[in-house]
Amino acid sequence: MNGMFRNFIGLLCLITTFFSACRPKERSTESVEQAMQNYNRYILEMDVDSIALLYAPDGELGKMAKGRDSIRRFLDNFKRYKVLSQVSTTNLIKISRDTALQSGSYTQKVIVPVNDTVTVRGLFSTKWIWMDPTGWHIQRMETQPVK
Numbered sequence: 214m215n216g217m218f219r220n221f222i223g224l225l226c227l228i229t230t231f232f233s234a235c236r237p238k239e240r241s242t243e244s245v246e247q248a249m250q251n252y253n254r255y256i257l258e259m260d261v262d263s264i265a266l267l268y269a270p271d272g273e274l275g276k277m278a279k280g281r282d283s284i285r286r287f288l289d290n291f292k293r294y295k296v297l298s299q300v301s302t303t304n305l306i307k308i309s310r311d312t313a314l315q316s317g318s319y320t321q322k323v324i325v326p327v328n329d330t331v332t333v334r335g336l337f338s339t340k341w342i343w344m345d346p347t348g349w350h351i352q353r354m355e356t357q358p359v360k
């Protein structure tokens with residue numbers, strides 16, 4: 214009986230671990246910030262496929278592109294640019310159910326095709342939506358350069 218009880222407890226622990234691992238990611242401000250840090254990393258690497266996939270299927274990159282394929286094509290225009298740094302600072306994250314609104318500022322340093330280095334600063338606002346099982350995706354991102 215004792216061995217059977219241990220086997221039962223072991224199986225119960227295994228099932229609990231499995232279901233805990235399969236649980237949806239947490240919808241927290243930290244998870245939104247992590248999604249933005251992924252975005253920053255993809256921009257730094259100019260990984261246009263990963264950037265496009267971080268958007269919802271009908272996501273919008275300002276007024277320039279709507280939908281993942283359109284966003285990918287738009288970003289392909291910048292493949293000759295070398296991003297040296299991409300930093301965002303969040304001022305606000307507000308979560309309501311499956312939607313998160315994030316705003317803040319960004320600084321980007323880039324070598325443009327004429328071999329000149331440019332630093333761009335601005336403000337951003339992002340509307341994230343939660344998509345099971347992959348987590349946060351950008352529904353709409355707007356940026357506004359500031360001098």
